[in-house]
Amino acid sequence: MVQGRELIKGSADPLLLYLISQQPMYGYHIIKELERKSDGYFKFKEGTLYPALHRLEKAGLIQGGWQILQGGRQRKYYHITDKGSSILEEKRNQWQEFLVAMNLVLRPMNT
Amino acid sequence: MVQGRELIKGSADPLLLYLISQQPMYGYHIIKELERKSDGYFKFKEGTLYPALHRLEKAGLIQGGWQILQGGRQRKYYHITDKGSSILEEKRNQWQEFLVAMNLVLRPMNT
């Protein structure tokens, strides 16, 4: 039972979880990858992404670790946790169910 | 340029606008129709629907009018406005673009 926006409210989460599930990634890279893969559609701002990553980490779905580059530059690589993997699976299913429901309403297949 | 939830944040609006564009409808009926058409998926609560209708009316996308039934019962029928129709068209396009973007990211068709 999901109403209106409740599910999609966190539509960013599946995207982030999916990307990180493919390979450990850091924030800036995620922004660039989302834009590249979506053909320029997604342009996550820092104010959206970093809080989202912190939220996912706090929820135990991803785990971050600092990596120091030469010169003192810092990156925080996130990898997905077991919990994150199962939640991702769940969210993908919910996303599909949501799409089905939207199509049922928006496409006049039924009366 | 749409990021994350920005577009889908108002995913209820297209649903409501679409239903009302098909025929003038009142709130309670909309709730029931959304549930029926979506095969039980959408279960809008009053606290979501009525404020949404008021919001859409205030924005000039729909227009409500009271209808008095026998016995003094009241219904507020909403019909879509010209502005609402064009916004609906717009939102439908945006929804399609969003779906494409989601699929591009979530389906590993690209590198």
Added chain:
DNA sequence: CATTATACATAGCATAACTATATATCAATT
């Protein structure tokens, strides 16, 4: 007579996403 369905409404809360800003390093250009 009591409960359920119909019908609308709003105050208040939670939270995701956005705006704006801050810090710091590195590479390239002027």
Added chain:
DNA sequence: AATTGATATATAGTTATGCTATGTATAATG
């Protein structure tokens, strides 16, 4: 040498949607 733009992370504060809970009132059902 200095400036710009790209790289890289962070957070405070705002907005707005959807949710919870509650209130009102009539009609139909048992």
